[in-house]
Amino acid sequence: MRFVGLVWANLARKKLRTTLTIGSFAVALFLFGLLVTIRGAFSGGADVAGVDRLTVINKTSLIMPLPYSYRDRLLQASGVAAVTFATWFGGVYQDERNFFPQFAVDRDTWFKVYSEYVVPKEQLANLMRDRQGCLVGRSLAKRFGWKVGDRIPLRGTIWTGTWEFNLDGVYEGNRPDVDTGQMLFRYDYLEEQRRFGKGTVGWYVVKLTNPDDAVRVSEAIDGGFANSPYETLTQTEKAFAASFAKQMGNIGLLVLTIGAVVFFTLLLVTGNTMAIAVRERTAEFAVLKTVGFSNPDILGLVLVEAVLIAGLGGVLGLAFAKLFTLGGDPTRGMLASFYLPWSSVGLGFGLALAVGAAAGALPAVSAMRLEVVDALRRV
Amino acid sequence: MVRVDGTGNGTGLIRVRDLDKKYRRGSEEIHVLQGLNLDVERGEFVAFMGPSGSGKTTLLNLLGGLDLPTSGSITVAGDEITHMSAAKLTAWRARHVGFIFQMYNLIPVLTAFGNVELPLLLTRLSKGERRRHVEATLGVVGLLDRMDHYPRQLSGGQEQRVAIARAIVADATFLLADEPTGDLDRKSADEIMELLGRLVHEHGKTILMVTHDPRAAERAGVVLHLDKGVLVEGSVSAGVGA
Numbered sequence: 001m002r003f004v005g006l007v008w009a010n011l012a013r014k015k016l017r018t019t020l021t022i023g024s025f026a027v028a029l030f031l032f033g034l035l036v037t038i039r040g041a042f043s044g045g046a047d048v049a050g051v052d053r054l055t056v057i058n059k060t061s062l063i064m065p066l067p068y069s070y071r072d073r074l075l076q077a078s079g080v081a082a083v084t085f086a087t088w089f090g091g092v093y094q095d096e097r098n099f100f101p102q103f104a105v106d107r108d109t110w111f112k113v114y115s116e117y118v119v120p121k122e123q124l125a126n127l128m129r130d131r132q133g134c135l136v137g138r139s140l141a142k143r144f145g146w147k148v149g150d151r152i153p154l155r156g157t158i159w160t161g162t163w164e165f166n167l168d169g170v171y172e173g174n175r176p177d178v179d180t181g182q183m184l185f186r187y188d189y190l191e192e193q194r195r196f197g198k199g200t201v202g203w204y205v206v207k208l209t210n211p212d213d214a215v216r217v218s219e220a221i222d223g224g225f226a227n228s229p230y231e232t233l234t235q236t237e238k239a240f241a242a243s244f245a246k247q248m249g250n251i252g253l254l255v256l257t258i259g260a261v262v263f264f265t266l267l268l269v270t271g272n273t274m275a276i277a278v279r280e281r282t283a284e285f286a287v288l289k290t291v292g293f294s295n296p297d298i299l300g301l302v303l304v305e306a307v308l309i310a311g312l313g314g315v316l317g318l319a320f321a322k323l324f325t326l327g328g329d330p331t332r333g334m335l336a337s338f339y340l341p342w343s344s345v346g347l348g349f350g351l352a353l354a355v356g357a358a359a360g361a362l363p364a365v366s367a368m369r370l371e372v373v374d375a376l377r378r379v
Numbered sequence: 380m381v382r383v384d385g386t387g388n389g390t391g392l393i394r395v396r397d398l399d400k401k402y403r404r405g406s407e408e409i410h411v412l413q414g415l416n417l418d419v420e421r422g423e424f425v426a427f428m429g430p431s432g433s434g435k436t437t438l439l440n441l442l443g444g445l446d447l448p449t450s451g452s453i454t455v456a457g458d459e460i461t462h463m464s465a466a467k468l469t470a471w472r473a474r475h476v477g478f479i480f481q482m483y484n485l486i487p488v489l490t491a492f493g494n495v496e497l498p499l500l501l502t503r504l505s506k507g508e509r510r511r512h513v514e515a516t517l518g519v520v521g522l523l524d525r526m527d528h529y530p531r532q533l534s535g536g537q538e539q540r541v542a543i544a545r546a547i548v549a550d551a552t553f554l555l556a557d558e559p560t561g562d563l564d565r566k567s568a569d570e571i572m573e574l575l576g577r578l579v580h581e582h583g584k585t586i587l588m589v590t591h592d593p594r595a596a597e598r599a600g601v602v603l604h605l606d607k608g609v610l611v612e613g614s615v616s617a618g619v620g621a
Contacts, residue, residue: 002500009488287484290445291498291545292473294466372445376480 003297007304014277018309021273025313025356026320028266029348033321035255036344040177041329042251052211053113054218055240056204059231063088065200066230077220079213080206084109087190087202091154091163093144100140102154102183103202104190113207116178123148123169131189133168137180139328141170152183159194177339181329205237263355270359274306278363285367286375295368302364303357310356314349321348380418381425381601383610387418392553392585393442394418398451400437400608411437413608415451419553419587424579426599427589433605435589436557442587443476443555444468456552473501477546481558483538485530491517491541492526498549516548517541519582520574536567543574553585554578560595572598 011018056074058064065087074083089102107127111117119127119135127133136146146152150167165185173180191198208217218234225232278285285298293301322340324330329338385396395417402409411434419425427435440446441453444460452461455475463471477498485494492513499509517523520540530538539559546554556575560568576598578584588599596602604611 005493006486006489006497006500009486009493013488283484284486287478287480287486288497289469290443290472290478292469292501294469297501373440376445376484 003301003304007301007308010277010281010301010305011308017273017277021270021309022313022316024266024269025310025352026317028262029314029317029352030321030324031262031317032259032348032351033318033340033344034324035259036348037321037325037338037340039251039255040341040344041338051214051236051238052208053237054206054208054214054221054234055237056206056221056232056234057240058203059222059233062203064230065197065202066204066232068199068201070204070225070230070232071201073224074204074206074221077206077217077224079209079217079220081209082109082113082207083204084113084207085187085201085204086110087187087200089154089159089163089185089190090157092157093152093154098144100143100181100183102185104187105184107186107188110184113205116174118172118174119169126168127186130166130168131186131192132164132166134165134183134185135169135171136167136183138170138172139180140183141167142328143181146170159190159196163193177341206234263351267355267359270306270310270356271362274302274360274363275366277305278302278367281367282370282375285370286372289370289372290376298370299364299368302367303360306360306364307353307356310352310359311349314352317352318345318348321345380420381423381603381612382418383416383603383612385416385418391418391420392423392456393587394452394454395442396452396454398438398441398453399449400434400441400446401449411608412441412448415608415610417603417610419585421585422579422583423601424576424586424599425588426596426602427587427605427610428591428593428596428602429605434608435605438605438610439555439557439587439589443478444472473498473549475552477549477551477554479539479542479546479554479556479559481561483530483535483542483562485538485541485545487530490527490529491522491533491544494530494541495526495544495548497545502549512548513544516544519547519578520544534567535563536570539563539567539571540574543571543578547578547582547584553587556586556588556590558590558592559588560590560592568592568595 056066056070058066068085071083071085074080084106086103086105089104091102092098093100111119111124123135127135134152141147146167148167148169152165152167154163154165155161156163165183171180171184172178187201206217206221208214214236218236221234222232288298288301322345325338325340387394395415398412398415398417399410400412402411415438427438429435437446441448442455444463448461452459454460458471458475460468460471486497489497495513495516496509499512502509504512514523514526517526520543522537522540522544525533525537530541533541539562543559554575559575560571563571572595575586575588579586579600586599588595590596601612
């Protein structure tokens with residue numbers, strides 16, 4: 001604390017250089033925040049998937065359906081607390097660019113299994129009464145300016161024709177990272193209106209009595225339907241979401257690669273800046289040592305300076321990234337869960353400090369090792 | 380009383396015995412100081428003169444613990460410094476030595492106040508106590524009204540007075556001045572020497588000064604000549620060290 005004034009004075013010595021270095025940290029950390037957010041969005045909710053839920057799909061492919069009759073057999077399996085199901089609808093609202101996911105779900109069980117979806121009681125009651133009813137997430141309603149009571153027409157791409165829905169309610173997530181960019185409507189409406197695929201569902205979701213039983217229950221389910229016309233593949237919801245995200249490519253690796261390049265560049269830029277700053281102040285470090293500043297004092301001064309620059313830039317960049325993501329999905333539907341978690345903000349800040357310390361380490365050591373007599377002779 | 384023959388009784392402030400310093404430049408060995416002896420009492424003002432390369436600054440660096448001798452010993456106020464570790468030597472320097480350089484060597488981004496405060500940052504003094512010490516010291520060198528000025532806003536003489544304030548603010552046991560007037564005009568040089576004289580006579584400071592300037596050396600109580608690494612007592616004469 002005694003050296004705060006000295007550190008601050010040194011940071012203010014070359015204001016433009018300090019500002020630009022802080023700026024490069026800010027830009028890098030802003031980019032980091034966005035990349036993490038995009039990765040999270042592409043992971044399809046893998047990070048928020050329930051640990052007590054299994055997804056049961058057709059073993060051949062996710063797009064192949066499963067019989068509706070499996071529902072009762074799943075319910076009878078040991079360790080299963082509840083079963084619900086959903087079917088991908090694939091409708092278009094006005095224009096193909098207005099993409100958002102729509103699912104036909106079982107009105108009686110869906111919200112019991114997915115407790116993270118919060119729907120006002122009266123709105124859920126409306127859905128129960130209204131066969132053409134639907135619920136949309138908060139961000140989706142905001143995106144199209146929909147209000148409860150609106151009529152929403154969709155053009156079917158799998159089951160063709162125009163499908164009309166009544167907006168009965170808007171759901172929220174009980175956590176900020178819950179996807180509120182979806183539309184959920186009643187399965188019985190789909191079943192009644194569609195011309196093919198009757199008696200099937202897209203996939204089942206099984207809620208476990210005890211998450212520790214996931215492996216045993218998965219094996220029991222798949223074993224039970226082995227050698228049938230509709231063999232199943234049961235996996236945890238997290239694994240399912242991750243494999244779904246992988247269909248989009250290895251976003252995680254891409255993010256990691258870009259992030260690593262950005263941070264390495266930052267390391268070089270800041271290291272160079274700190275090296276120049278130390279070289280310019282050779283005589284001053286010699287004077288500080290002369291008046292009694294110890295080697296650790298000198299090391300600390302340079303390191304603190306580098307870490308402060310990194311920290312300030314990090315705070316700025318991450319603050320901008322957080323503000324940007326609070327504005328919601330900028331792609332209008334491609335990245336429904338566009339959310340930068342505080343844990344990632346903390347990780348980014350930690351990385352910024354680490355890069356700052358690493359960049360300042362070599363210049364700090366060279367300042368520390370400075371021979372006073374040699375340095376004074378150079379003045 | 381200053382002695383250079385090694386016959387001091389060892390009760391003085393500074394005691395140097397058989398001091399040798401050799402440098403190696405490539406394959407050549409340079410013997411800068413040879414078997415040097417010196418005894419200095421408290422409150423003395425000693426000037427070292429001699430031609431360039433005679434070892435004056437090397438001697439000052441050794442006395443200030445900035446460099447280590449090849450052999451011999453230096454004892455200051457009972458502390459034998461030649462065998463101290465680097466860390467101990469740094470702490471010792473902070474407590475006992477005040478340095479004054481020819482080029483002032485002030486930190487340009489700190490005000491006069493900030494520069495003078497530097498040695499006190501290494502003490503346990505509170506912020507308020509540090510302020511009182513710095514203001515009192517700047518008062519001694521006559522720059523209290525300039526304490527918020529940066530070095531670039533001060534004249535050479537004023538900068539050197541700030542450097543002197545920095546050297547004395549922590550109440551160093553002795554001051555080492557390397558050509559303190561070397562970069563100043565005559566008037567400013569006289570003012571600085573007047574100030575150093577006052578520090579010795581009114582404040583009881585001990586000063587060891589290297590200079591080429593006979594007029595500056597005249598202010599010192601004792602003038603010693605260094606030639607080819609050997610120290611001899613002498614008087615000031617025009618042309619010495621010029």
